[in-house]
Amino acid sequence: MDPARPLGPAQIDVLAQLAVATVLLGGIYALVSVGLTLIFGIMRVVNFAHGEFLMLGMYLAFWAFSLWALDPYFVLFVSIPVFFVVGLVTYALVMRGVIHASHNVQIFTTVGLSTVLQNVALVAWSGDFRFVRPWHLSTVLRAGGTIFNLTQVVAFLIAVALTAALVAFMRWTHAGRVMRATAQDRDAATLMGIDTDRVYRLSFAIGIAAVGSAGVLVAPLYSVYPTAGLQFVLLSYVVVVLGGLGDMLGAMLGSLIVAAVEVAGSYLFGAAWKEIFYFLLFILVLVFRPAGLFGQRGAETLGV
C-alpha cells in the first residue's frame, strides 16, 4: 500500500492480498515448526539437523514424482511412516548417545548430523536445483481481488490439521500426558516410573515424521537441493521460541506472526529488511518473555 495514496479499492485489494500471503506463508512455517517444537520442547534438544529432514522429505517427493509420477499428496501418506522410522533410526544411532549430555554436545552432534546429511545429498543427488511440478502446481483460486495458490492453501490446511492433531494427542492420550510430564521434569518423570528414553524416542520420531511430511508438502513450492533446509531452519527456531517451547498452538501463532512481520517488512521496507525485523522480534521475546509469547512463565528452564 502506498501511504501517499488515498485508500481506494486497489489499495484494499493489495492489503487483502498481503493478508492472504501472510496466512499462507505462515502455514508453511507452521508445518516446518510443529515437529521442531515437539523435539525442542520435550527433549530439550536443539536439533540443528531439523532442516535436513525437511530437505530429505523434499527429495522423497521429487524422486517419487520423477520416477513414478506420484503426486506429493499421495506421497504424504507414505512419508509419515517412512519418516517415523527414519526418526527412530536416527534416535537410536545418534540422539540416544547424547540425550543426557550437555547442550554443547547436543549442538555439535546435530550440527554434525546436518552437515553429514547435506553432503550425503550432495554426493548422491548432486547440487542441482530440482523441481516437482504436479498438475495442480500453478492452480490459483480467486476470491474478489485476492489470489490464492492452491498448493499453499492445502499446505496451510494440513498445517492446521497437523497442529490440531498434535494438540489433541498431547492433551488427551496417555502417551501425550507422559510426554508432557517428561518435558516438565525429566527426573520426576523417571521416579514416577515413566520410561523417559521411550518418550524421547517417540517424540523424536513424531517430530521427524512431521518435518519430513512438511518437506513433501512444500516440495512443489520451492526448489529441491541439498541445502534447501537452511531456508527454513533458523526461522523455525524463531517460531518455536516465539510460541513457547513445546507449545503446538504457540508454534502455529508464532508462524503467523513471523510471516506477518516478513510480509509487512518486505512490502514496506524491502525484502532485505525482513530478517532484521523477525530477529529483532526474536531478541525482544527472549529478553522480555523468555518463555515465549504464549508459553508459561518459567517453562523455559524446566527440565534443562
Add this chain to the structure above:
Amino acid sequence: MPRLALTIVVAALTLVLGGEPATVRGQALSGEYKIGVLEPLTGPLAFEGKRHLEGLEIVRDLINERGGVMGKRLAFSVADATDPTAAASEANRLITREGVKIITGTFSSRLCGAASEVAARHNVIYWESSCVDPRFNKRGLQHVYRTEIDATGFGWYNVEFIAKHLAPRLNLKPNQLKIAFLSEDSSYGQGVTESARQRAKAEFGMQEVTLEYYNWQTLNDMTPTILKMKQLNPDVVHHIGFGNDAVLFWRQSKEQNFLFKALVHAGATGYGGADFGKALGNDANGVFALLEPGPGFRLESLRPEGQQIERAFRDAVQKRTGSYPFGGHQLAGSGLWLLKLVLDRAQSDAPEKFRAAVMALDLPVGSVINGWGVKFSELGQNANERVQHYMLQWQNGQLVTVWPEEFTTLRAKWIPLGPWDQRK
C-alpha cells in the same frame, strides 16, 4: 592405533611430496611447456570447475594440434582449488614445487582473488578466464589478467540491450523506460545491478522506479515485493536471480498477474541456468539472460580466423561431451586460446615481455572462440566492447541466442511480453 595413523600420514606425505620429480625446471629440455591450472574439482563448486577443466583440456589439445606454445607441447599441472584457502595453498605449491610461471583458472569469484594474490607475490603470471569479481583487477597487481568481462560488464551489456534493442521494439525512447531493479545480494548480483543502474541513468536517462536486494537463501515468498512492483508499473524488470528466487519470482508474478514488458537477467545462475527451464517449461518463455553464445549463433558472422577456431572448438566439445558447449567450456576455452595468442607473440613467460605482448594484442570482435576480440586495459582487463556477450531468450524450453542480431539466425519474441497465458 596412533602409531598406525602416524605411519599412514608419513606414507601419504612421502607419496605426495617425495613422489614429485625434483627437476621440474627441466621442462625447457623436455619439449613440453607446463602451466598451472587451478579449478575447484571437489566440493560445492566442483560441478562447474570440472566443466571448466574439460574446456581447458579440449582447447589444450587444439593448441597442440596447432603448434603448441613457444614451439613446445602445452601441458597442465592441475590442482584442486576447492575453497579460497586451498586455492592459495595450491597456487603456492604449483609455483614453488611444480615451477610453473603461468597459472590459469578458476571459475569462482571466491577463489580467483586468493589464488592470484599468491601468484603476484611470486611474480608469476595469473591468467583468469571466468571469475567476475569486479575487484579482481583493481588491486594494483601487475601480472594479473582477465579475459572475461567482470560483473560490471554484464550490467553494461544488459543496459546496451535494453536501450538499443528493447526500447525501439517497445516504441519508447530509452529515457521513457521505467526500470525496476531487483537482485540477490551477493557481490555478483550487486556488481551487475549497480553498474547497470549507473549506465541506465547516466547514459540513457532511464527511470529507475525501485531497487531491491534480498538474500536468496532465506527468501520464501516474493508476493510482497511483486505487489509493490505491480503498483510502480515498470516496463522492464532487471532481475539478477540465483536459483530458487528466479523460479519463485516468475511463478508468483504469474499468480499475481504482474504484467511488465520484459525481464532481463545476466549470467548462468537463476534465469540463465538449465534448471529454470526445467522448473517452468513453456511458462519460462520470454525471459532474457546475458550469456555466451548458444543455439542460433551464426558462425558466418565471425571473422575467418574466428570461424575456423570456433568450428574446431565446437566439434571437439561435441566429440568429447556429445553436446553444444556449455558456458564453462566456452569461458575456459576462449581464455586459454587467448593465452596461446599472447605466448605466440611474447615467445617468453618473463612477466615483462608477456605484459608487453598482452598490451599489444588488439583483435576485433569475431576473432576468436565465442566471437570475442581482445584489447586489454592497463589494469589487465579485457574490454567490454571486445568480449562480445549475447542475449539469450527462453523459447519453448530452450535458451537461444537472439541478440546482437548480426550474430544469430533467431529473433527475440514476446516484446512486449503480453498476457501470461499468451506466450506460446
